[in-house]
Amino acid sequence: MKTSIKILFIFFTLIVSNNTFSQKKERIKISGYVKDxxxxxxxxxxxxxxxxxxxxxxxxxxxxxxxLNKVPQKITFYSSNHGLTEINYPGKRIINVKFKKMGIKEETKYSKLFKVEKENKNRFRFNDIYSYLRGQVAGVRVLPDNTIIVRGVTSLKGSNQPLFVLNKLAITLEGLEYINPKDIKSVKVIKGSEATMWGVRGSAGVIMITTY
Known part of the structure; x- marks a missing residue:
């Protein structure tokens, strides 16, 4: 009886081990070409x-x-020059994507994806990033305690702090403080449905900063 139980235990352990190994080994591979x-x-x-x-x-x-570690539900492709297109994962290994030609309405829509601030030639008069944002960037509210809020945005995750992106890389609030206003080339503000390209992190808006 003890021998039978021991054999069943070993058999069960091997099954669990094999399943665990298979789950770790299994990865979803997707590739293809994106064209206009x-x-x-x-x-x-x-x-x-x-x-x-x-x-x-x-x-x-x-x-x-x-x-990928798991099967996706949706795949989104974004190009600043061609717009955004989404597809439901078709379960295929090779997925080629072709952007459609945008009409006038769509061009207008995507041209508003980023609200580009003109270069500020007087940027040298600002002492820190907070005073720069407070005085030069429309659509951004900087409170007396330097809390930054994108106007007209309510975050779904309960936080009103926007996502900060410096030269296409997301940075923390602490990293924001090290930006010298004299080095700022432009600031872009993204909010609303356009910010969904950044996922949950952009639900409170996105402030993109480009330096020289």
Whole structure:
């Protein structure tokens, strides 16, 4: 009796181990080409998996290659020059994407994706990033305690702090304090549905800063 129980225990352990190994080993691979309406490759196209931005972008041939830990539901492709397109994951290994040609209405829509502030030639008179944002960036409210809020935005996650992006890289609030106003080339404010390209992190708005 004890021998039978021992054999069953070993058998059960092997099954669990094999299942665990298979789950760890299994990864979803997706690759393909992203092209515009003229069938030309789109370089540096940003890819989101279920609203989560991926580190990899398309190369100069428009090719991308992703390895995912789980099956995605939605794949989003974004290009600053061609707009945004979403597809439901079709369960295929190779997924090629072709952007449609944008009409006048769509061009207007995507041109408003980023609210670009003109270069501030008087930036040298600001002592810190907070005074710069307070005095020069429309759509941003800086409270007396230096709390920064994007006007007209209510976060779904309960936080009113926007996402800060410096030269295309997300930074913390602490990192924001090290930015010298004299080095700022431009500031862009994203909010509303347009900020969904940044996922949950952009639910309170996104402030993009570019330096020289």
């Amino acid at each position: 309406s003229l069938n030309k490759p789109i370089k540096d196209c940003v890819i989101f998996i279920d609203d989560v931005k991926q580190k990899k972008k398309t190369n100069k041939k428009g090719f991308y290659n992703l390895k």
